[in-house]
Amino acid sequence: MKFSELAKYRQSVRDYEDRPLEKEKINRCIESTRLSPSANNAQPWKFIVVDEPKLKNEVASAVSGGGMNKFSAQAPVIIAVVLEKRDVLSSIASVMQNKEYSLIDVGIAVNQFCLQAADLGLGTCIIGWFNEKKVKKLLNVPCGKRMPLVITMGYSKSPIRNKTRKPIEEMSSWNKY
Ligand SMILES: Cc1cc2nc3c(=O)[nH]c(=O)nc-3n(C[C@H](O)[C@H](O)[C@H](O)COP(=O)(O)O)c2cc1C
Structure with missing residues (x-):
């Protein structure tokens, strides 16, 4: 896919097929993520792939605990970002x-992870609202560490939507604010 097409194709997917995800595709997403830029090349992240079904369901339940993000139960894989x-x-x-x-x-x-996933025909949703304490406990993440996001991942059942975005003149300008 051309990058301009990929940017349109990537969307938050909240409806997944009941179909397992190939490990090689997940590994390709991890490999592309490894190449991401970071300040001073610090690479301050660890991506935990949760695909073992029982554990994944427990994580999904901690992600959807407050009633939001219930769709995470459908995703065959959840990535926890430490x-x-x-x-x-x-x-x-x-x-x-x-x-x-x-x-x-x-x-x-x-x-970068989500764009690589989209390029492989996979759907993702970045999730910031979840029970971080519970997810960390399930995955043995040391309590001193933070987990800012998780990502649900799987084959999408959703058609591509038009994006709702601010107009270009509002989100950008040339030369001055
Ligand atoms: C930091 C961050 C946190 C997000 N948290 C959630 C979330 O908890 N639940 C959810 O359904 N979507 C979440 N999203 C997805 C956004 O709602 C979505 O990216 C936005 O509405 C634009 O839609 P699109 O991704 O389909 O283009 C999050 C996205 C980001 C970048």
């Missing part, structure tokens, strides 16, 4: 610049 420690340089830069570089890094990597 925020890893930044290196010293990017920690110092974050303080000096008052910018949380590691969260920016994780956002970029997660998008």
Whole structure:
């Protein structure tokens, strides 16, 4: 797919086919994610692939606990994204610049993951609203670490939607604000 087509094709998928996902496709998404840029090349992330059905269902239930994101139960795979420690340089830069570089890094990597998945014909949904404490416990993530996002993944049942977005003149300008 051309990148411009891929950008349109990638959408949040909340309806999945009951069909297993090939490990090679998941590995290709991980490999592309490994190439993501990050501040000072800190790569402050770890992606946990949850595909063991019982565990995946337990994670899905922690993701949809509050009633939101119930669709996660349908996804054959859930990826949990752990925020890893930044290196010293990017920690110092974050303080000096008052910018949380590691969260920016994780956002970029997660998008790279989702775009690669879309290119392989897979649907994903980034999820930020979930019971982080429960998911971390299920996956043995040390309690001092944060898990900003999870991603549901599978074959999509949804048709491609038109995107609702701000107009170009509102979200961009040339030369001045
Ligand atoms: C950081 C982040 C958190 C999100 N959290 C959720 C979520 O908890 N549940 C959900 O259904 N979608 C979630 N989304 C998906 C957004 O709702 C979606 O990207 C947005 O509405 C644009 O739609 P599109 O992805 O289909 O283009 C999240 C997206 C991002 C980037």
